[in-house]
Amino acid sequence: MRIIDVHAHYEPRMLEAGALLEKLNARAVSRVVLIPSMSEPILESPANLLRVARALARRTWTRPLVEAIHRSTLTPEGNVRISGKTIAIDARPDNAGVAALCAQHPDRVLGWIFLNPRQNPRVLDELEQWRSSPGMIGLKLHPHWHDYRTELLTPLLRRAEELRLPVLIHLGFGARGDYRAICEAFPKLKLVAAHAGFPFFDDLWRAGKDLPNLLVDLSSPYLDEALARDVVRVMGPERCLFGTDAPYGFHEADGSYDYGEILGWVSRLPISESKREQVLFGNAEELLKLQ
Numbered sequence: 449m450r451i452i453d454v455h456a457h458y459e460p461r462m463l464e465a466g467a468l469l470e471k472l473n474a475r476a477v478s479r480v481v482l483i484p485s486m487s488e489p490i491l492e493s494p495a496n497l498l499r500v501a502r503a504l505a506r507r508t509w510t511r512p513l514v515e516a517i518h519r520s521t522l523t524p525e526g527n528v529r530i531s532g533k534t535i536a537i538d539a540r541p542d543n544a545g546v547a548a549l550c551a552q553h554p555d556r557v558l559g560w561i562f563l564n565p566r567q568n569p570r571v572l573d574e575l576e577q578w579r580s581s582p583g584m585i586g587l588k589l590h591p592h593w594h595d596y597r598t599e600l601l602t603p604l605l606r607r608a609e610e611l612r613l614p615v616l617i618h619l620g621f622g623a624r625g626d627y628r629a630i631c632e633a634f635p636k637l638k639l640v641a642a643h644a645g646f647p648f649f650d651d652l653w654r655a656g657k658d659l660p661n662l663l664v665d666l667s668s669p670y671l672d673e674a675l676a677r678d679v680v681r682v683m684g685p686e687r688c689l690f691g692t693d694a695p696y697g698f699h700e701a702d703g704s705y706d707y708g709e710i711l712g713w714v715s716r717l718p719i720s721e722s723k724r725e726q727v728l729f730g731n732a733e734e735l736l737k738l739q
């Protein structure tokens with residue numbers, strides 16, 4: 449059992465720690481890298497909207513439509529409206545809960561330090577506070593929902609590169625997701641674009657040829673199985689990491705998180721078993737220095 453889920457959230461209101469560990473055990477997932485929750489629980493993912501967004505985002509000329517839809521979901525207070533409900537966004541996600549779980553389950557749980565430079569003038573101090581906490585292995589950034597331009601990240605990314613901490617980023621549109629500028633300015637930094645590089649998808653995969661420090665995860669219903677197959681084919685399995693976005697997205701008949709969905713996609717990828725192992729754990733072990 450060596451599978452590593454590099455992208456899941458600690459949201460005990462939807463999946464408390466014991467139940468999460470049971471889910472991992474049932475699917476032979478050895479480790480999970482948790483992100484602090486950044487919002488009120490999101491109980492239903494808007495599957496139809498995501499399907500349309502996925503198709504439109506894959507083409508450069510229709511992507512602005514997806515951006516317009518996204519901007520229409522943001523409220524002036526910095527919250528988001530999904531399926532007619534307003535979901536409160538945390539400007540300062542709570543890293544303490546994830547750090548405590550890492551300490552309790554050092555062999556199973558690792559954590560991403562979630563930082564927001566737009567609403568925290570002492571964000572570099574917050575990085576220093578958590579980086580020596582056992583199991584906190586890198587930074588999570590969300591310019592898409594925290595709604596900032598990625599140039600705001602420069603001091604944080606410089607420090608992450610110095611510390612050799614990987615960065616998981618949910619890119620926003622345009623200047624809120626300038627992955628090329630980041631990868632070129634910080635060539636030693638490992639940048640993992642969440643959700644197969646949403647919202648840039650194919651453009652980001654092709655750009656990856658010139659950006660050797662750019663990786664992607666395969667998490668969430670921002671993707672579907674066909675898109676996962678495409679990103680692995682274009683970027684190569686050595687640049688793709690298994691992740692789920694648990695507990696959001698895919699659910700079993702009883703409403704609990706379905707840990708098998710994305711594992712199923714990976715199990716059916718038309719690649720060799722050794723490449724599949726790279727996606728499931730080899731790339732993550734290297735990125736997180738677990739070997």
Ligand SMILES: [Zn+2]
Pocket residue numbers: 455456457483693
């Ligand atoms: Zn996520």
